[in-house]
Amino acid sequence: MADKVTITDVARVAGVSRQTVSNTLNSPEVVREATRRHVLEVIEQLGYRANQAARQMRTGRSRLIAIRIDPGGDGIAGSVLDRFLHGLTESAAQAGYRILLYTAPDDHSEIATFEDLLGSYEPDAFVLTGTHHGDVRTSWLLERRLPFVAFGRPWSEMPDARHPWVDVDGAAGTEAATRRLLAAGHRRVGFIGWPPGSGVGDDRRAGWARTLAEHGMDAGGLSRAGEDAIANGESAARDLLADGVTALVCASDSLALGALNVAGPDVAVVGFDDTPVAGAVGLTSVHQPLGQAAAACVKLLARALDSTEPPTTHVLLQPSLTVRRSA
Amino acid sequence: MADKVTITDVARVAGVSRQTVSNTLNSPEVVREATRRHVLEVIEQLGYRANQAARQMRTGRSRLIAIRIDPGGDGIAGSVLDRFLHGLTESAAQAGYRILLYTAPDDHSEIATFEDLLGSYEPDAFVLTGTHHGDVRTSWLLERRLPFVAFGRPWSEMPDARHPWVDVDGAAGTEAATRRLLAAGHRRVGFIGWPPGSGVGDDRRAGWARTLAEHGMDAGGLSRAGEDAIANGESAARDLLADGVTALVCASDSLALGALNVAGPDVAVVGFDDTPVAGAVGLTSVHQPLGQAAAACVKLLARALDSTEPPTTHVLLQPSLTVRRSA
Numbered sequence: 093m094a095d096k097v098t099i100t101d102v103a104r105v106a107g108v109s110r111q112t113v114s115n116t117l118n119s120p121e122v123v124r125e126a127t128r129r130h131v132l133e134v135i136e137q138l139g140y141r142a143n144q145a146a147r148q149m150r151t152g153r154s155r156l157i158a159i160r161i162d163p164g165g166d167g168i169a170g171s172v173l174d175r176f177l178h179g180l181t182e183s184a185a186q187a188g189y190r191i192l193l194y195t196a197p198d199d200h201s202e203i204a205t206f207e208d209l210l211g212s213y214e215p216d217a218f219v220l221t222g223t224h225h226g227d228v229r230t231s232w233l234l235e236r237r238l239p240f241v242a243f244g245r246p247w248s249e250m251p252d253a254r255h256p257w258v259d260v261d262g263a264a265g266t267e268a269a270t271r272r273l274l275a276a277g278h279r280r281v282g283f284i285g286w287p288p289g290s291g292v293g294d295d296r297r298a299g300w301a302r303t304l305a306e307h308g309m310d311a312g313g314l315s316r317a318g319e320d321a322i323a324n325g326e327s328a329a330r331d332l333l334a335d336g337v338t339a340l341v342c343a344s345d346s347l348a349l350g351a352l353n354v355a356g357p358d359v360a361v362v363g364f365d366d367t368p369v370a371g372a373v374g375l376t377s378v379h380q381p382l383g384q385a386a387a388a389c390v391k392l393l394a395r396a397l398d399s400t401e402p403p404t405t406h407v408l409l410q411p412s413l414t415v416r417r418s419a
Numbered sequence: 420m421a422d423k424v425t426i427t428d429v430a431r432v433a434g435v436s437r438q439t440v441s442n443t444l445n446s447p448e449v450v451r452e453a454t455r456r457h458v459l460e461v462i463e464q465l466g467y468r469a470n471q472a473a474r475q476m477r478t479g480r481s482r483l484i485a486i487r488i489d490p491g492g493d494g495i496a497g498s499v500l501d502r503f504l505h506g507l508t509e510s511a512a513q514a515g516y517r518i519l520l521y522t523a524p525d526d527h528s529e530i531a532t533f534e535d536l537l538g539s540y541e542p543d544a545f546v547l548t549g550t551h552h553g554d555v556r557t558s559w560l561l562e563r564r565l566p567f568v569a570f571g572r573p574w575s576e577m578p579d580a581r582h583p584w585v586d587v588d589g590a591a592g593t594e595a596a597t598r599r600l601l602a603a604g605h606r607r608v609g610f611i612g613w614p615p616g617s618g619v620g621d622d623r624r625a626g627w628a629r630t631l632a633e634h635g636m637d638a639g640g641l642s643r644a645g646e647d648a649i650a651n652g653e654s655a656a657r658d659l660l661a662d663g664v665t666a667l668v669c670a671s672d673s674l675a676l677g678a679l680n681v682a683g684p685d686v687a688v689v690g691f692d693d694t695p696v697a698g699a700v701g702l703t704s705v706h707q708p709l710g711q712a713a714a715a716c717v718k719l720l721a722r723a724l725d726s727t728e729p730p731t732t733h734v735l736l737q738p739s740l741t742v743r744r745s746a
Contacts, residue, residue: 111438161508174501181488181520191520193508213517349699372676372696
């Protein structure tokens with residue numbers, strides 16, 4: 093049922109080559125006046141509109157930015173990237189770009205998808221999410237000098253990991269949470285996070301630990317770790333509560349929900365990411381400015397695309413605390 | 420920092436026109452053998468890959484499917500479309516298409532965005548979400564014979580609303596929920612839904628009402644309505660509980676969460692959409708097969724794109740009940 097008018101239709105009806113149609117639109121000075129006028133009449137008559145394909149042929153720009161979309165696990169943490177994606181789509185549109193989606197189960201599949209996309213849709217740039225230690229995607233893109241921005245800082249001290257990135261200061265978020273709990277009078281503030289080794293998780297733990305240290309408190313024995321699941325939050329909280337902890341800072345809303353399930357009303361709990369679940373159950377949680385992060389990504393990309401030097405700029409945004417009844 | 424090789428680079432290095440490069444790739448029979456061999460050598464040497472733009476110029480197909488992404492409100496119901504979007508991206512990739520995102524605050528902005536996209540990226544097709552009574556988007560697309568599929572059935576009896584659509588049978592979902600509650604011995608089963616007039620909401624209410632009728636029960640006075648928010652679920656549940664209701668079927672997880680907040684442990688509550696929040700709080704909820712729905716949309720679109728007749732096929736999928744501790 094496609095009845096879109098293509099450049100081929102215009103060429104056929106006008107009795108000229110497609111190149112002449114293209115020249116009429118893009119380089120009118122090389123087309124004879126009479127031909128040009130005739131082609132423009134046919135364009136008008138058929139309702140043809142110079143399209144992105146023609147513009148891309150001319151400029152070498154697709155005006156597409158590609159990003160991965162994830163299945164979202166239990167869907168609690170997944171909502172963070174969904175909100176980021178919405179912001180990115182809006183900011184990109186304002187800058188004259190559109191968002192192209194792809195899925196990839198792991199880094200190597202994602203690199204294969206980069207190659208596939210570059211050979212077909214030719215996105216002008218990529219937005220990487222879920223950066224981690226030894227991220228092979230960044231080195232792959234850097235080696236090929238392909239424009240990209242990471243939402244998430246480079247977690248490895250790689251000498252060549254110089255690329256634009258945008259991130260939210262997770263440690264500042266858990267610091268704010270810990271300060272609030274100390275100000276409320278709690279003296280044994282525990283932390284429930286992920287197993288050591290993840291950049292994001294270690295950073296969130298560090299904010300809690302350094303705040304206790306600044307208050308002359310010993311963090312020793314007050315931290316537990318587990319994969320990001322409600323059940324792990326429950327068992328870690330049980331363990332810490334048995335040790336006399338009265339308040340809990342958690343690396344995610346999933347872990348915090350588990351803590352809430354086993355904590356009595358006097359125990360304060362703070363989550364991380366301010367997901368819809370946090371709003372639904374009254375959980376105080378660290379909020380990331382995802383719309384701002386998305387806008388910053390588009391801004392850095394637009395700069396990278398208009399520059400001949402590899403840009404190394406980065407933006408570290410500050411989170412805030414959304415206070416509800418849990419703390 | 421873009422160093423992508425374009426058709427212009429190949430033409431310059433080879434000393435031929437871009438049209439000759441294009442012909443070499445797409446219509447080699449019209450290019451002299453020596454020229455063709457020379458251009459192919461330059462293509463090899465520069466690492467140029469025939470790209471989507473060239474293919475689009477040739478075929479009139481962009482291999483792009485456009486869909487709107489929403490802000491998601493309280494984020495609870497939003498997760499449904501996010502899961503659908505992930506499935507759509509995967510199914511589209513398997514069929515050789517990629518997903519292009521846009522945002523639009525209302526129907527008329529969305530139509531303006533259709534025009535903008537058609538004049539630039541030229542998506543091959545659109546996927547509409549959030550269909551409703553008197554949906555002007557469908558008539559706009561139908562009038563222009565543009566290929567699209569709606570995730571959501573046409574709710575108006577418009578004579579021209581003949582287009583492919585995929586939906587999940589919401590009434591069958593609330594029917595299954597109501598049957599379960601009746602089988603558990605409940606005799607006063609209430610319904611909390613949205614204000615009358617929304618196709619989706621009325622359909623979900625109808626499934627509950629017809630199941631009570633089938634069991635010879637009177638639904639009169641057992642239904643309450645409010646906008647989709649936790650607080651409205653709370654007040655509606657309070658009201659129905661005061662009327663002796665012992666079980667509640669809700670049109671959304673947001674309303675069901677409100678009901679759970681005010682219901683005692685003996686009151687059974689069923690939500691709709693099986694969102695992450697439902698999993699987190701142990702809410703029994705109607706589950707929509709979103710991956711299947713996305714795959715069906717891609718299948719109908721692929722058929723529409725390869726046919727000259729406007730297809731009117733539709734797919735109505737059956738939901739299931741995800742049983743947790745609330746009912």
